[in-house]
Amino acid sequence: MKRPSLGALLLGLIPFVATCFSVALWDRVDPMVLGLPFNFFWLISWLLLTPVCMWGAYRLEEPSASDTRRKEGAD
């Protein structure tokens, strides 16, 4: 087990900036997107975008078996 990499921490910071610190920027009704007020639309889309960020962090922290093999092949 090692300290998380800077890349993974930065990827983890993205959802915090997007859905927490920036609340004043997105907390409004207009423009409505897909019938949802903008603040609802924004937070719901981050339910889907957060796993994308964290999938990136996961790949950085736990390189998959095929990646390790490729690396070994290159060495």
Next chain:
Amino acid sequence: MSRSVVALTIIFGIVIVGSAVAFLAGFRRKMDLEQWTVGGRGFGLVLVWLLMAGEIYTTFTFLGASGWAYSRGAPILFNLAQAPLMYVVSFFILPLIWEVGRKYRLQTQADFFQVRYASTYLAAFVALVGVLCLIPYLQLQLTGLGLIVEVASFGGIHRTPAMITAFALVAGFVFASGVRGVAWVSIIKDLLLLCTAVFVGIAVPHIYFGGVGPMFAALARTHPTHLVMPGATKSFGHTWFISTVLMTSLTFYMWPHYFAASFTARSGKILRRNAVLMPLYSITTPLMLFVGLSAVLVLPGLRDGDLSLLTMVQKTFPAWFLGIVGGAGALTAMVAAAIQLLTGATLYAKNLFRPMLAPGMSDHQVAMIAKIMVLVLTLGALVLAVYSSISLVSLLLLGYAGVAQLFPGVVLGLYSRRVTTSGVFAGMAAGICLAAFLMLTGRDPYFGLNAGFIALCCNFALTGVISLLTPVHAAGFNESLPLLAASDSADSPGLL
């Protein structure tokens, strides 16, 4: 057959099937303390996912989120923002906690403090805080369950006998099957909850407005302020949102039962993958909010916002469907209560009773005390739920602010070598006193900030300062931590 009989029969059927599955899960397994509390540390991705989802989506998700959307409006968005963020945090701390857990065979949150800070008193204090904070949470599950049965029976069955029946079943299967039973019954409960939540969340706006879009359009015309913060409240604005989202998402896994759930995983990698996937499960939360918001227009003036979802279902759908929703809700309350009972009982027996009163006890005897505690806690929560009239929300928030104060001890303990036992003790005690003072004297939010968040900041500051003023433990002690032990060979210094 009258409507209430149909609904109640279905609820009862679901509860009985769920309990039977839980009983069978532990059948023929030797239930030692290790198997009972952490399932022998053998759960894979699916079972861990089910257990964590089962624990996290409690009665609050089902009744509380729609209730807040109904009575307060946009401030409930904190719940929608918190969900993905707490899994981001879990990505960085749970695998490390798991690693320490495996190495030292930890079973409870207080065990972690025992190993990291080598102080039985600190561990006992953590256990005490944990048990005390769990009781109001347990009480919330009970009351939610009582509400469900009361609405489903159209007022025909009083909530007290319903709560007693359900909790006798819960205590029974926790007693018999431990954490494995809870994980298995979660499967049924998650399936039911997911299906009913998706169906109700889509159908209700569709039936009354022709879709979610028209529902919001109507709401934006008639109640424009309900849809942006502070909604129907005065003080729940943007600073409250930021401080609350930070406090709840950072410290969510400090609830002793969520913390201990990470010990059930087979590997740290499973916890990481789980953290990536879990936000997708939160997709049910906005659907619950849609129901609560529809109720603003369809059922104005409800006495209790927490009843908005159930009343909406009762008004819109046939009795058998009310039964399914009620059954899902009742099972949800039972699963959540089961894991809280299990955790509270183990914490008490292992980290408070044994070290303080009977140091010579064997693990087998500890397991016996824990099982007896299951019954004691069940009775305690029942008495509180039946007789106390204190607002549940305020009790729950107090519990939240309380467990939040364990966060600096855990996260600094994982990532820093410099943090000391006295520092953690002082910070934690000060944080709990400050949080209790602010909340019990009605100062939450305080200057627009969440009271638990203010207490957490003071806690962090005090932990840091006292740690720097007191000496670190003897060398070699830090070896208990995989992260710090590993950095020994490299020349990378600790965080502080």
